[in-house]
Each structure stands twice: as C-alpha cells, then as structure tokens.
Amino acid sequence: MRLLGRGNHGEVWLAHDRALKRWVAIKSGLALEHEARDYPRCSAVVVLHDRLDDGRLVFEYCAWPTLAAALTRHWSATQCEQACLSAWRGLASLLASGWAHGDLAPDNLLVSPRGAIRFIDLGSRVRLGQPARHTRRDYSAPEVQAGGAVTEAAEVYAMAAVLMRLVRRTAGTTRLRRQLNRCLDPSPRARPSLVQLTRPLARPSPGARAARLSLLIVGLVTAATLSHVPAPADEFERLSQDAAATRLPGAPVRLVPVPTTR
Template identity: 30%
Template sequence: MAVGSRYRVERLLGRGGLGEVWEATDRALGRRVAIKFVTGAMQYPEAAQRFAREARTLASLRHGSVVTVHDAGTADHDGQTLPYLVMELLDGATWEFSHVDSIVETGARLADVLAHVHAAKVVHRDIKPANIMICADGRTVLMDFGIARDDSSLTRTATTTGKYFGTPGYMAPEQLQGRAATPASDVYALGIVLVEKLTGHRLPVTQLMPQVRSSIREPVLSLLTRMTAARPEQRPSAAECASLLRASETPTASRHVPSTR
C-alpha cells in the first residue's frame, strides 16, 4: 500500500480494535517510519476525533521520551478514508516483554516525561507497560496519547455506554468512580506499574501482603505508598517522583520480577 507519493507501507507492527500501526519507508527522506491508521473511523466517529487529538498532543510535546511525530493526513484505501499519523520508528519492545537493568531508574525516566506532559497541561490517562517502549538505544518512551486530554477539555473517565477511557487495572480510584483524571491519576498508574514490576502484584502498596510489601526496601516503599494513595491530594507530583526515585539506591532497583498476568 502507498500513502500518497511519499510513504510505502510495508509491514504490520500491531493492531488494536480501531487502528493499526505499520512500518513504512518515507521515500522523500529515505528513512523508516511508523504509520498509525484509524481503521474504525466510519463506524466510530469518536475514534477519528481522538486520533486527531493524539496528533495535536504529540506534536505539542518536545521530550526525548515522547515519540516524535513527522506528519499526519488522510489516505484513501478500499473506498475508505483513513486518517494516519507518521511517527518515528522505535526499535525495541514494550515493557510487557522487556527486561530493564533498573526498574527504579526506568520509573524515574517515566516520571520525568510525565512531569513534562503535566507541565504542558496534558493528562495521559493510560499509563501501563503496554504503552511504555524500552528501546534498544536505551530510551524509555511513553506511547499512545490517544485518550490524553488537556485541561481545557472534558476529562470524563467513562463513555455514555459505560466503556472506560483507560485500563481499569492501572486506573486511579477517582477514575474508576467516574471523576475527572488529573496528573495525580497518572502518578497513581505509574506507581501501580512500578509495584507490579518490583513484586509481580498489580496492587496499591497498602493492599499488598506484608511479606510482599517487605520486599520493597525504603525509601522506594514509602514513595510507592504515596504514589498509590487512594486520595489524589496525598500523591506526590511526577517531578517529585523522578527526583526521589533517582535519589534512592536499593537492591530492589536492579531486580526484575515478571508480571503475574
């Protein structure tokens, strides 16, 4: 498949309910890129709106841990108009499947990028291992801003049909209750990701069995307890998380425990 005269689409990289990501060649610049298509835009107009918002959000962010956007547009394919987004092609695998040398340092990198995103008045709303790319060049990249919202827009958590915006296993209590997602909601989700990676249990710290909780050493344990607090106002900012994670040096930081999923 060709997209205009510029892109030659070659290999499917991934497929979701409403979209696909393909590897392609940018003929104009002679580079490999990833192209994300919305395949369900006709059946679900909201998907196209969400996709356009993702393109604008990504284009507004300038950070080494946010995927770079090169181009956007629409393509005609089999009588359908497919919105597409051209992004840098990342070499790596998501944190569902990747090993990292330091879970704590990886968490600090993610907290760094969240601090940048939050400073831009954007809430990601779907922090989870599947949306975190561990690259071969050492970068940790936060992906999939398809449901991110800015402060000037509605930040509702569920659709009128009751479908959640986000992944319930990582969502903060306020989101599950139908309240607006805030930067503190992203901090909670990151805390759950780190607890899961350190212990194999996808739970807030206060719900861990004592023997599991004791496997996370201080000061990381205290920080993760705050990050996964039930009340948003009790959670630290992403910038504070990054600082405290980097300041901590514990044996747990270099240990990788597979998820129990």
Template identity: 30%
Template sequence: MASRPVSPGFWRGRFFLHTRLGAGGMGEVWLAREGRGRGCGATVVIKQLLPHLARDARYVELLRREAAFTATLHHPNIVRVLGLEEVDGTLLLVMEHVPCCTLQQLAEAARLAGEALPPALGAFVLSCVCEALEYAYARSAHGEGGRVMIHGDISPSNLLVAPEGGVKVLDFGLSRPEGECAPLAATRPFAAPELLASGPVDRRADVYALGAVLLALLEHPSRAPELWALGQWASTSRPHLRPASAADFQGELETFLAREPFGPRQLGRLWRRLASPRTEPETGASTTGVLERGAGGSAHVEAEPANQPVKPGPVDARGARRR
C-alpha cells in the same frame, strides 16, 4: 469516517504497511515504509483507529487531538509525531520509528529467561518517564488552551526501551485536560480509580500509573522495600494522598538511584542480552527475537465505576496480571 482492516503488504496512500506491531483499545500500530518501490523512503510507524472506532466521532476527535498536541512535543523521552494524514477517509498518525521494544516486552523476555529485572531499572525508566511527563505538562500549560494535558494511559506497553538505553513515552491518544471527566477508555490495572469512574482527573492520575508500573516491575516487596513503599504510596486509591506530581515521584526515584546507580549503559547492556536483534529479510524491518513473541496491544477496557484499585501483579505477555 470509514476504515477497513489491513493485512501485511497493504498500501495506505504513500505508506506501505508491512509489519503489525500491536493493537490497543483505540487503534493498531504498523511499521511502514514511506514511498513506493523496494528500498526507497524512510521507515515510520503508523497508528490508525480500529475499524469500528473510525466511525465514532469521539475517537476521531481523540486522534486529531493527539496529533495536534504531540506534534508540539520535542523531547528525547517522547516519541516524535511527524504528522496526521487522511487517506481514503482513514486518518493515519505518522510517528518516528524507534528500533526498540516496550517495557512490557522486556519484562516478558526476562521472565522467559528465568530472571528478574533489577529494581534499579524500574527506577531509572520511570525517572525518564517523569521527565517526559513534566515537559508535556509545562508545554501544554503554555499552549493555546493554557490547560495541563495529562497522559492518561501510562503502562508498560506504552513505554519504549531502546538498545542504547534510551526511554521514550508513547501514545498520548487518551490525553485530556486536567479537570475533564468521562474518559472513553482506560488500561487496567494502571488506570487510576477516578479515571475508571469517569470523574475529573488531574496529573495525580499519571502518578497513580507510575506507581502501579513500579509495583508490577518489582513483583514483590522483598526485592526493594523502599521502592515498593513508593509504588504503594503513588498508587493509593485516594488522589490527595499520592505524590502531588511526577516531579515529586521522580525525586524519590533519584534518591534510590543515588545509592544504586543505573543508567543508559546498564539498560542498553540488558536490552542487548535479552532482545537478540535480528533482521527480517522480506521487509528489512528490525525485530527483536524473543521479545517479538510478547508483542501485543494494551489491555484497554471501557471506563466504568471502580471503588478500589486493582493492585498489579507481575507483567505478562498480554498486558494482563499473572495471579
């Protein structure tokens, strides 16, 4: 299956791709308008495979599997998939448009503003992510295959934060059934060692990623020692020593939030202060001021053996760690 690079103002069938939102190890994501003619049609988000991967049957199958699985998910904390279409030999994954920024971008905006995100924000966001993951696990276990599908790529660039304080999980492109080996790609330093080593994985690989994201947001143990200890527990290199599930991890987060309340109202207030929304007149697309400069794809790498996990440092604008 072929694909060709695109630039702003390019038509893909009935979709007008006008703003490139980012790219990762598998694909690129575009803000698009459905239907021809200025001002008509709904705004959607389009994901398509990178040109060199669109000729690889393995990645084509991953995109098809992502579309089939995520189309069955209807949860307030998961980005809704509207369908999969093929246009001139190119597969397009069509998703709902959520005016938002990524957690990655929010962290970068805070850094540029000279402030640190409150520890309770990380606890609240990741608690919402745990809700989404547990729903997806249950949904897949009761689906046609009867096997739990893990996400496999939880990272700050795959977690969306909306201005009203909502949280959504994005990109199930690397999801796989529990027990499956040989991942095609992974996102460092949030990928569990067993995933990078191409070993069999279960939902504790997602728990590892949750812990790694928490550590990246905290940056230093002194900011919230209890949460730091939780992040280290979850991101240990030995899966059997981690919390057994996202639900167990969430329980610890909720204990912290009971003492330091944080919810959609506080998150929305922080978003509006840091994001500085504005409108691009030429496209009508909602963008996010300083956050726009932090946009970028996930730092995906091909899977390779790893004996020890890389402990994450503070999040920077490119999805890498600041040393």
C-alpha cells in the same frame, strides 16, 4: 509494510519513508484526528511526522520494545530505578504541556535496554482537569474510575500501578516499592508530587550507616550490661562483619562481648 502491533485505537505498521529517508511507524484506525490535533511536542513521546491524506498518521519509528514485552527479561535493581525515574520525568514533561496521557499501561510505554522510557498511543489523552475518555480497572486512579477529572495525582497513581508490575519482578527494590505504594494511596492528596518523584532515590551515606551501626552497638552493650545478661555472641559476630563492611577509617573490625557478672 510490516505490522508492528495493534492497540485500542488501531494498527501500527512499519514502513520506509523515502522523503524522510528513514523508517517510520504508520498508524491507522479510530480517533486519529483527536490524536493528531495539538499533538504534544516533548521528548517523552514519539514524534508525529505527518498526517496522510487518508487520515493515517506517520510517527517516528522507535525500535524499543513495550514495557509489557520487556517484563519477561532480567532487570537489575539499578535498571529498574532508572526506568522508574525516566518514567516520572517523562510524565512531568508531558503534563507540563497541559496534556495527560489518559491511558497509561505497560503496552503504551517503550523502554530502552538502559531503562529510558517513551510514551506511545496518545489517542486517549485529555487536558488536565477533564474527565478521562476511558479507564482501565488495573491502572486508572479510583477517582478517575468514579468519573472524576484527570489530575497530576491521578496520572501519578496510574504510572505507579504500571511501574509496580516491573518492580515486583525485580530483586533489591524495597525502596522503590515503598515509593510506589505511597503513589497508590486511595487519597489523591496523600500521593507524592512529581517534583518529589523526579528526584533520584536518596541513598544512605557511608557515614550515616556507620553512625547507625555505632548506636546499635552501644545499645546492645548497654542493654547487656544493665540487665546482667550476656549479649548473644552471634549478634556480636554479625555486627563485627557489618562494621568491617563499612570500610571507614577507624571502624572496628572485631567486636568482643563485654563480660558481665551477676
């Protein structure tokens, strides 16, 4: 066997199960009875295969690295969005089973090269509406750290705190940062629901971008005409480039400043 890692509740070893004819992860340590009891059955968590006579647990082996380890690699904005969406959908699937993870952190999430997320180390999970078994200052919601119950809003906060570690390291993720900042609101009622978070981020359509660009052009020309102050030539040059970039039928490719007289 080979040691895969150590967590809050024990050690995990890689072994080959002759009966299953596959590699498995064997976990030893504390709170294993609690972790094995009513173990959630959903695609977001690693599968629990068996419990050995000595109390150790046999899990499926997933070769993905933890998010904590994957933070050092290069992430594109698209990969980052995929990871966040997968995390939200996985959390929704877990909560639908009636359980909260209770210990969301970068070292308790596995991430694939394409950004798929799976949860591990469910030894701290609790039923929704119950107090947490323990908290983490950097990730647990304020109300949970104060002794309150673990709710959907609390798990949304914890997941957002985890994902923010990734988003802050990735360029081109302004919309994701705004979304996560809303999830980190101190008030549970102000946080988005998982129904909202499990939808892909809306992207502005080319038509909407062209409409906003047209309004901006009209506003500049009108302001320059009414005030009898010529609009800056460099601003018209920038708008010309933006208009050409939309590549829409009929979109202007060159704007000419309107001459004004005093």
